[in-house]
Amino acid sequence: MDLEEIQSIINREANAILNIPVTEQYNKAVDLIIEQVHTKKGKLVISGMGKAGQIGQNIATTFCSTGTPAIFLHPSEAQHGDLGILQDNDLLLLITNSGKTREIIELIDLARGMYADIPIIVITGNKDSVLAKEANVLLLTGSPAEVCPLELTPTTSTTVMTVMGDILVVETMKRIGFTANEYAKRHHGGYLGDVSREKSK
Template sequence: MTYEEIQTILKKETNAILNIPITDQYEKAIDLIVEYVHEKRGKLVISGMGKAGQIGQNISTTFCSTGTPSIFLHPSEAQHGDLGVLQENDLLLLITNSGETREIIELVELARGLYEQVPIIVITGNNSSVLAKKADVFLLTGNPAEVCPLDLTPTTSTTVMTVMGDILVVGTMKRINFSISEYAKRHHGGYLGDKSRNAEIRVKELNKEK
């Protein structure tokens, strides 16, 4: 692959990120996450099929590591008993580029069969889709063209979804005043564990000096 081809891919993905629509829906989504997880003591249940589901798993673990309890629920496994993980005061974050993913639509119906008022946040590339209309809050990706030469393989769309998940995570961290001390409690091993504990020690030392 040539330098120019790589640069083209990087520019297309960068532009897709910069063109994510910025709306008040992000604040509404964060409001719901804070209300249901941090005030009502529920959890954030994230779901998606295929590549979108893999992005959802990453977002879920990032939320967990930053103080917001979350799990990933596979939409197909939900139909075989895993839906039982859903409890009162939980909320759903559903990720689907088309907004028409059959398994996700079915998950909504099943979830609302258990808890009629379960709040639903949807990340989608289609604001007129079935799932966008069913959502309490929907976040539009901007529906960027994939950098895949066939315009089929989820590439740019999953990049954008990842960034949108980061926005929700960072926004929630700020709202709950998530500290380095709390981060250190959740990271006991590896580089991040060492880094967070060392940072915590420095913060304590600075506080003593004051």
């Protein structure tokens, strides 16, 4: 294994993170999360297909453990009844690198068929995509090149999406004043549960 190549991959992924566009859209996204989830008592419904969906699942569980109720809705399963999880005070966070993912486009139509005014945050690398134009809040990845030698496998793009999710989680935690005591209530087991209970004393 070429150690220089390993360092190159690390550098390329790190540079992609450093080049995430930092805009006021992050503040607008957190405002929406606060309004829909913490004021209107809805939930954050996150969806994505394939690797982006796996990132979405991680973001959803991280939000849950830090005081913001969130779920992952698989876009295909949504078409077979799972869309019923949506309520009129919810908020959608849709993740797609291309901005053209058919199942996500269809999910928007289905969700708005139930609740025409449901707000939507989109994370994508394509500012000119159908999904970008449908978003109430648009968070751009910077469209980094994948480190995959074929430039096909989601690698760098999913790294960036993970960081963008972390930004939303951390800023929401700050806005709601989330404490170690509240963390401990949601994370009883394991090492982190022990640490949070120590911090909350």
